[in-house]
Amino acid sequence: xxxxxxxxxxxxxxxxxxxxxxxxxxxxxxxxxxxxxxxxxxxxxxxxxxxxxxxxxxxxxxxxxxxxxxxxxxxxxxxxxxxxxxxxxxxxxxxxxxxxxxxxxxxxxxxxxxxxxxxxxxxxxxxxxxxxxx
Numbered sequence: 045x046x047x048x049x050x051x052x053x054x055x056x057x058x059x060x061x062x063x064x065x066x067x068x069x070x071x072x073x074x075x076x077x078x079x080x081x082x083x084x085x086x087x088x089x090x091x092x093x094x095x096x097x098x099x100x101x102x103x104x105x106x107x108x109x110x111x112x113x114x115x116x117x118x119x120x121x122x123x124x125x126x127x128x129x130x131x132x133x134x135x136x137x138x139x140x141x142x143x144x145x146x147x148x149x150x151x152x153x154x155x156x157x158x159x160x161x162x163x164x165x166x167x168x169x170x171x172x173x174x175x176x177x178x
Contacts, residue, residue, distance in 0.1 A: 067129035069097040080112040085165050094121040123154035
């Protein structure tokens, strides 16, 4: 039930962070992983994204071919990006073109294809375009 609420909120109610709002990076990454797993978003192959929040905190979001997970810290990755928790929430709340622009303006590493997989992984319309077999 909670995962369904997280997905609904990310699809329909995620807005820009309020001025002064504190966003915990670990909780933002947990919500991201719950969203991807609950929506059954599937990458073309196993993948890993490293999100760095400053110099002292990073998370690896991983798809192993069946499910999404996260771990604290860096790992070998297909995409690496540097951001703040508030900017990460802005990324998640943007439409696909907005996420593509966001990635071009940030310190990111990864091939164009892998960056585009990240950009297109979120959003109600995008998830609906990728039906999965259960």
